[in-house]
Amino acid sequence: MMHLRLFALTIALLAGLSAPAAAQAVRVDVLVRHDDQPLADALVRLGSAETRSDSAGLASMHIAPGTFRLDVTRAGFRREIREISIQRDTTISIDMEAAEEEHDAGELETVVVTATRSEQRIEDAPVRVEVLAREEVEEKMMMTPGDVAMMLNETSGLRVQTTSPSLGGAAVRVQGLRGRYTQLLSDGLPLYGGQSGSLGLLQIPPMDLGQVEVIKGAASALYGASALGGVINLVSRRPDGGRELLLNASTLGGADAVLFSSGALGGRWGYTLLAGAHGQKRADIDHDEWADVPFYRRAVVRPRLFWDDGEGRSLFVTAGGTVEDRGGGGLDRPEELGTRRGDAGLVARWMTEGGTLLNLRASGMVQRHDHLFVDVRERDRHDTWFGEASAARTIGAHTLVLGAALQRETYRGRDVRGFDYTFTIPSVFAQDDWRLAEWLAVTASGRVDGHSEYGTFFSPRVSALLRPADGWSVRASAGAGYYAPTPFTEETEAIGLTGLRPLAGLEAERARGASLDVGRTLGDVELNASVFGSVIDDALQLVPVQTPQFVGVALVNVAGETRTWGTEALVRYHAEPWHVTATHTWTHATEPRLEGDILVRAPVPLTPRHQAGIVGMWEAEGQGRVGVELYYTGRQSLDDNPYRTRSRPYLIFGMLAERRVGSARVFVNAENLLDVRMTRWHPLTLLERSRELRYTTDAWAPLEGRSINAGVRLDL
Numbered sequence: 001m002m003h004l005r006l007f008a009l010t011i012a013l014l015a016g017l018s019a020p021a022a023a024q025a026v027r028v029d030v031l032v033r034h035d036d037q038p039l040a041d042a043l044v045r046l047g048s049a050e051t052r053s054d055s056a057g058l059a060s061m062h063i064a065p066g067t068f069r070l071d072v073t074r075a076g077f078r079r080e081i082r083e084i085s086i087q088r089d090t091t092i093s094i095d096m097e098a099a100e101e102e103h104d105a106g107e108l109e110t111v112v113v114t115a116t117r118s119e120q121r122i123e124d125a126p127v128r129v130e131v132l133a134r135e136e137v138e139e140k141m142m143m144t145p146g147d148v149a150m151m152l153n154e155t156s157g158l159r160v161q162t163t164s165p166s167l168g169g170a171a172v173r174v175q176g177l178r179g180r181y182t183q184l185l186s187d188g189l190p191l192y193g194g195q196s197g198s199l200g201l202l203q204i205p206p207m208d209l210g211q212v213e214v215i216k217g218a219a220s221a222l223y224g225a226s227a228l229g230g231v232i233n234l235v236s237r238r239p240d241g242g243r244e245l246l247l248n249a250s251t252l253g254g255a256d257a258v259l260f261s262s263g264a265l266g267g268r269w270g271y272t273l274l275a276g277a278h279g280q281k282r283a284d285i286d287h288d289e290w291a292d293v294p295f296y297r298r299a300v301v302r303p304r305l306f307w308d309d310g311e312g313r314s315l316f317v318t319a320g321g322t323v324e325d326r327g328g329g330g331l332d333r334p335e336e337l338g339t340r341r342g343d344a345g346l347v348a349r350w351m352t353e354g355g356t357l358l359n360l361r362a363s364g365m366v367q368r369h370d371h372l373f374v375d376v377r378e379r380d381r382h383d384t385w386f387g388e389a390s391a392a393r394t395i396g397a398h399t400l401v402l403g404a405a406l407q408r409e410t411y412r413g414r415d416v417r418g419f420d421y422t423f424t425i426p427s428v429f430a431q432d433d434w435r436l437a438e439w440l441a442v443t444a445s446g447r448v449d450g451h452s453e454y455g456t457f458f459s460p461r462v463s464a465l466l467r468p469a470d471g472w473s474v475r476a477s478a479g480a481g482y483y484a485p486t487p488f489t490e491e492t493e494a495i496g497l498t499g500l501r502p503l504a505g506l507e508a509e510r511a512r513g514a515s516l517d518v519g520r521t522l523g524d525v526e527l528n529a530s531v532f533g534s535v536i537d538d539a540l541q542l543v544p545v546q547t548p549q550f551v552g553v554a555l556v557n558v559a560g561e562t563r564t565w566g567t568e569a570l571v572r573y574h575a576e577p578w579h580v581t582a583t584h585t586w587t588h589a590t591e592p593r594l595e596g597d598i599l600v601r602a603p604v605p606l607t608p609r610h611q612a613g614i615v616g617m618w619e620a621e622g623q624g625r626v627g628v629e630l631y632y633t634g635r636q637s638l639d640d641n642p643y644r645t646r647s648r649p650y651l652i653f654g655m656l657a658e659r660r661v662g663s664a665r666v667f668v669n670a671e672n673l674l675d676v677r678m679t680r681w682h683p684l685t686l687l688e689r690s691r692e693l694r695y696t697t698d699a700w701a702p703l704e705g706r707s708i709n710a711g712v713r714l715d716l
Contacts, residue, residue, distance in 0.1 A: 026355075029091045030059040032072060039096055042074040049351055049394075051312050061312050063355035066396045069435075072096065126433070126443040126465035128475045128517050128530075130155070132212040134237070139617070139627065141206045142656060142667045145248045145256040145711070146278040146298070148212075149201045152232065154613065154631065156583035157216055157530075157568050160201065161606055162699040164494040165684060166328040166335040168294045170201055171490055174216050174230035175532050176564040176587040176607050179490055181229030181483055181511075183219070187236055187316065189345040189363040190226075190407070193384045203322050203339070205300055207246060207260045208274040210237040217532065218513045220459035220481025221445040224407065224427060228483040228511050228536075236318070239263060239270030239306055248711030252293055252704060253281030256711070270306040282327065285705050286679040290696075292703040294328030312351030319344040329374070330685065333695055338370040345386075359403075361388040373496045374695075379414040390429075401431040401445075411486070418502035419487045424452040439467040449482075454508040457482045471521045478514040485509070485555065491542040492555075495693045499552035501545055507557050511536040524575040533565035543594055544691040553692055560592030560599065579617040586610055603637035606698055610634035610649075624659040636700050640690050643682035647700040650676045665713040675706040 030053070032042040038057030044050070046061060046068050053059040065087045072080040077096040084092065122131055132155065140151035152172055153160035159173045171179020184192050184201070192204075212234055219227040239262040248256040255278070262272040276299070283293035302320040322341040329335035345363030352358060365384040371377070390403025409423040431445040446460045461479030468474065485506045487497055513534030520527040538557040545554045566587035573580040589604035611634065617627040629652075636647040653674050658667040678684065678701035685696055 026063065026065055026086060027089045028061055028063060028086060030070070030072070031091065031093045032057045032059065032074075032096060033093065034077065034096050034098070039074065039077075042072055042077075042094075042096065045069075045071040049312060049355070049357065051310055052308075054310055059310075062351060062353050064393065064395060066394060068394060070094075123473070124441065124465070126441050126463040126475060127215060127461075127477060128463075128515070130157075130214040130216070132214075134210055137206050137209050137212065139625075139656065141246070142248075142658065142711070142713075143654075143669050143671065143709070145207065145246055145258055146205055146254075146276065147202045148204045148206050148209075148234070151206060151212070152201065154615075154629070155214065156570055156613075157585055158214065159608070159611070161490070162703075163490040164335075165696045165699045165703065166291070166294065166494070167326050167337055168202065168296075168328065169493055171493075172201065172232060173607075174214075175534070175568075175585075176566065176589040176604065177229035177534065177536075180488070181226075183223050183227035183231045185223070185231060185233045187318065187345070187347060188233060189318075189347070189361060190384055190386050191318070191320065191343040191345055191363055191365055193365050193367060193382055193409075203298060203300065203324060203341075204234065205256075205258050205274060205276045205278075207244070207258050207276075208237045208272055208302065208304075209234055211235045217477060217515050217534065218459070218461065218479040218481040218511055220449075220457075221429070221447045221461035221479055224405075224425065224447065224449055224459075225451070225457075225482055225484045225508075228481045228509070229534075236304055237262070237272060239272055243716035245714045245716055246711060247714075248709055250707055250709035252283050252707045254709070255279050261716075265305075268307055268309055272304045272306075274300070274302045276300040283704065285677065285703065286684075288679070288683060288685065289332075290330045290685050291328040292677075292679070292684070292705075294326055296324060296326040298322065298324040298326075312349070312357070314349045316347040317344075318346070330695070333374045334372065335374070336370075336372040339367065341365065341367040355393060357392040359388075359390045359392065362386065371496060373498070376496065376498050378416050378496050378498065380416075381410075381412045381414075383410040384408070397435045399433040399435075401429075401433075403430075404428050409486075413497065416497045419497055419500075421453070421486065423484065426450050441465045451484055451508070454482075454484050457508065473517075473519040475517040475519075476515070478512075480510070480512040482511070483509040485540055487555070489540060489542065489555065491553075491692060495553070499693045501550055501552060501554040503555060506540070506555065507538060509536055509539050509557075524573055526570070526572040526574075528568075528570040530568040531565075532568070534563075536562040536564075539591060541591075541594065542692060556594075558592050558594060558599070560601075562589070562591040562604065564589040564604070576621075577619050579619065580615070582612075582614045584610070584612040605637050605639035606700055608634045608636050622660060624657070624665070626658075627656040629654045629656075633701070638698065638700060640692055640694070641682075641697045642686065643697065648681055650701055652676060652702070663715040665715075666711075667713070668708070668710045670706075670708045672702055672704075672706050676702055677705040678703055 030044050032039045032053040040053055040055045042053040044059040049061040049063055051059045051061055067085045070082045070084050072094050080094050144150045149160045149170055152158050157175050160170045161173050163169045163171050172182045173179050174182050215231040219231045223231055241263050243261045246258045258276040260274055264270050278298045280296050282291045282295035285292040300322050305317040308314040320343050324339045327336045343365040348360040350358055363386045367382045370379050385408040388405035390401055392401045405427040407425045411421050413419050427449045429447040433443050435441045443463045449457045459481045463477040466474040511534055515532040517530045539562045540555050541558045542553050543556055569584045571582045587607055589607045590601050591604050592599050593602045613631040615629040619625040631652040634649045638645055652672050654671045656669045658665055
């Protein structure tokens with residue numbers, strides 16, 4: 001019961017921290033002007049407080065006395081940054097100057113990340129957060145309007161690995177770690193479940209995303225067990241008055257229709273609405289009577305509501321529904337999956353009179369599956385319920401965050417018995433963002449989870465940001481975390497639970513990792529180099545089992561360390577109208593593996609030693625864009641593949657063109673023009689079912705080959 005007492009104690013501390021402290025709080029009025037005229041809608045940040053100036057140019061907030069960084073930005077104006085000391089009620093006047101060049105426009109260049117709990121500009125965050133901005137989201141949206149898989153797969157250090165060739169399921173691997181260790185969030189909420197599963201990525205249209213934030217490495221200190229390998233946070237697009245319809249069709253028989261609408265509702269309320277219909281015909285590219293591209297029909301709807309009173313109080317409410325039917329496999333070995341998912345969530349923020357910023361997050365998700373594996377039916381239900389309360393306060397050079405969370409994960413199988421579970425996980429967490437100087441900042445965070453099945457865990461993480469000289473940044477991070485086993489791994493997603501032995505005697509997987517990043521900006525060129533490493537103790541593996549009582553497979557903790565380390569390099573050039581990005585990732589990953597009764601060390605399967613890419617884009621604002629991309633994937637170790645033990649390296653080449661004509665933007669995208677297909681080197685299907693109960697090999701390269709899609713984006 002110790003973790004329940006800690007949870008209750010944290011709630012009490014939160015209540016005390018958030019209690020009004022009128023004697024300490026002071027009022028700060030920031031008057032924003034330009035040419036002696038009030039300037040509305042300027043974004044004003046003072047420590048952890050944030051608001052926008054009203055029509056009179058006034059932004060007001062209550063904070064505790066101390067020294068703060070005042071940051072004022074507005075599109076089209078130069079950014080204003082000051083260090084100020086506030087001890088009493090204060091009025092501050094800010095005169096903003098118009099930006100002479102587009103790159104001088106403060107808010108246009110300001111990227112604020114939310115995945116680190118204390119919202120910060122990306123350049124000020126000691127935790128390295130990689131951000132895919134709206135412009136990059138739009139580019140990938142024209143390639144795959146129905147999902148975010150390609151967008152993530154073309155991000156350095158991430159690899160979207162096909163887990164179920166029959167249905168096209170995929171999981172995101174971060175820096176060589178398996179997909180079950182990656183937490184997928186939407187606006188900081190687990191709307192896709194504690195474990196998003198292999199089809200979550202394939203059911204999220206990117207049109208209503210404002211940006212994507214990626215934290216690599218152990219992030220359990222921030223988000224618990226499912227973030228052992230990293231976090232991907234999908235940040236929604238805010239109401240901007242835009243209305244857009246996208247229509248798309250591909251040569252492989254796919255079609256998409258996606259509507260996005262946003263606007264004001266009055267009374268400081270705004271909304272966004274996403275509605276999509278997506279379809280794909282079954283395609284047998286190599287004529288072996290097995291679907292290389294599965295069939296699916298999917299409908300998605302997601303309304304969102306936004307409210308902000310301009311004085312530090314805001315509310316965000318989201319809800320969503322997905323209906324999908326998917327089918328693939330062979331003519332004599334069909335596989336089908338029906339998915340029905342509904343979710344809802346909210347994020348509320350308000351500033352107390354004492355200067356404490358309170359945050360409340362809550363969400364719920366219910367998902368049902370009806371899965372057919374040849375002649376075996378598996379129906380189930382997954383539920384995830386989540387609530388979190390936290391308080392943030394800036395005291396001098398420290399921004400402190402204290403919070404508590406409660407998450408409940410439930411699984412119920414209708415046809416396969418022995419795998420039902422209910423996990424209840426109360427948690428307490430704390431974080432300190434300490435800005436020691438303009439050139440040095442440290443973030444320390446820790447989290448205690450009381451898992452109802454696997455016990456109590458402490459997950460720490462420490463990150464530091466050093467700016468040794470103008471244009472240089474050095475970030476170092478180290479952390480630890482854990483992963484609570486469930487029946488669902490990349491392997492069992494493909495074969496189902498019927499042949500799996502019920503879980504017994506499993507222990508949580510534990511990990512520790514570190515990274516070092518060095519960045520340099522030289523005019524229009526951005527350089528970044530990283531070194532990373534992680535160790536996972538007693539990782540889960542799927543092993544064949546044959547006893548008089550049971551024949552099938554089992555999940556077991558294999559004694560020893562799974563070791564992963566590597567490097568990343570990035571070069572980015574931005575000088576209108578040209579944008580060029582080059583990346584390289586080198587990964588070395590090994591694991592202990594049971595070969596009969598013998599424990600050996602072997603390469604982690606499906607982990608390319610080298611991955612590289614170069615993307616070039618020419619873009620004329622308001623006219624169109626033309627882009628090319630080239631990606632290289634090196635050799636991979638293969639497991640349980642009778643045709644070969646190592647894959648072949650391959651190149652993927654693609655082109656994109658978009659042209660604006662009035663209110664329409666017409667686009668054409670060509671993917672995999674070299675027509676790379678794994679089945680050119682060996683068949684996908686096996687002659688007989690494998691010892692791991694599979695009918696196919698792993699898909700280590702594309703199966704669909706060359707494809708071209710074209711469509712139109714209409715501004716309504």
